Amino acid sequence: MNINPNVAEVAFLLGETSRATILTSLMDGRFHTASELAFMAAITPQTASFHLSKLIEGNLVNVEKHGRHRYFQLANGEVARILESFLAISPPPEVRSLKQSSQVKLLREARTCYDHLAGKLGVDLTESMLNAGYLEKEVRDFVVTPKGEQFFTDFGLDLCILKRKRRSFSHACLDWSERHHHLAGSLGHGLMTHFFELGWIIQVPSIRAVKVTDKGKVGFKQAFNINV
Amino acid sequence: MNINPNVAEVAFLLGETSRATILTSLMDGRFHTASELAFMAAITPQTASFHLSKLIEGNLVNVEKHGRHRYFQLANGEVARILESFLAISPPPEVRSLKQSSQVKLLREARTCYDHLAGKLGVDLTESMLNAGYLEKEVRDFVVTPKGEQFFTDFGLDLCILKRKRRSFSHACLDWSERHHHLAGSLGHGLMTHFFELGWIIQVPSIRAVKVTDKGKVGFKQAFNINV
């Protein structure tokens, strides 16, 4: 009877808050692990795994196995385009548009991306470290140069500890607002933690944005030559 | 926390078979009544009403009240575009693509649209009746001319009975495959029924398509000057 029966199948997969959050999280084009996605959607890993298997079954998401990690990404650009058209017709309620637009602004400026810095600040920092010769860009990773090792150590990071962590040390992470790569991995995490410890940045309540303090402005200028 | 929380809201509305059927039915751009849509989705009017109220609430569908009827249509072109992108990423299974394409072909040729004729046959018929001066086009309706009254009566239709029916007599219906209007309403229904009675058309099993018989080819040529 119905020639287009499976329109609903795809929409069904998008029509659930947890899955929608997972999918929008994947819209940055990066690979994400199941744990990351669970964290972002505020659900347990089991639930995330359950949803991810459904998304894979529905050909919206791909997996790549790397060791004990499983990296998930959107299946193709078509899916991303569909998601974007959804964002287009699901406008934020008028009432809180002012608050929201300022929140988006804050997020674009500087935010945490899982466990490292993203947004303009994250991208600028990475750029600066590349220019200074502390990092070099590989295909999917950044490599710390000898000069960089010296710098990070002087700055107060223990690279040995960071390298011992059971996760990638310094991979590249694509920024949805800036469309540039920024530093992720345990080095990215270590740097961000240190910025928090130094009081250069503070968390903005209830959203993922972070704010650079006055102390931070001076610090970022001196250490990384960045004007915030 | 999440800046784009209501992506899921829209998808949720599409992610259910009955609602998806309703929405795809509305993709022809026409207004449809709740009963029509219930019929198409094979659900009771109560259920259809339930879903339609949700669709209206979600700004995917509009209503216009005309008397005791309520005419539903897609809220805007944006929604139609989203639906089309869905059709794009929910491809029919490869296995039955051949069968499907031939089915689509049949549907484009001639089909029933709720209770009257649509497709190329429906549009050609309407065109022919306009050219012959049996009908005149109004904004949303067709009007039967005196010449037309004579013709329809000679052809074997009882216009008095048709006019007494508690529904619109002869409104214009937009064709999704032909992008032209065709005749609907009780007159459209009466004509189609008569074609069936005369043995000019027969139902194609399991889909909404109809087939013109050899007898019908002669009949349509003589009465309406149409080459099928």
Place this chain on the structure above:
DNA sequence: TCCACATTTCGATTATAGTTGTAGTGTCTA
């Protein structure tokens, strides 16, 4: 006025999907 009809509202039932705890598999590192 009364009746027929289109549609909605309400209430109850049924089905199903989302969630999580527990347990298990596989992989990496010390």
Place this chain on the structure above:
DNA sequence: TAGACACTACAACTATAATCGAAATGTGGA
């Protein structure tokens, strides 16, 4: 090899959405 960790499979519970019958509302026509 042991233990930490990422992830999945299974099973049970819970929440919620879809469905429909019955009844109500509103409209048009006789």
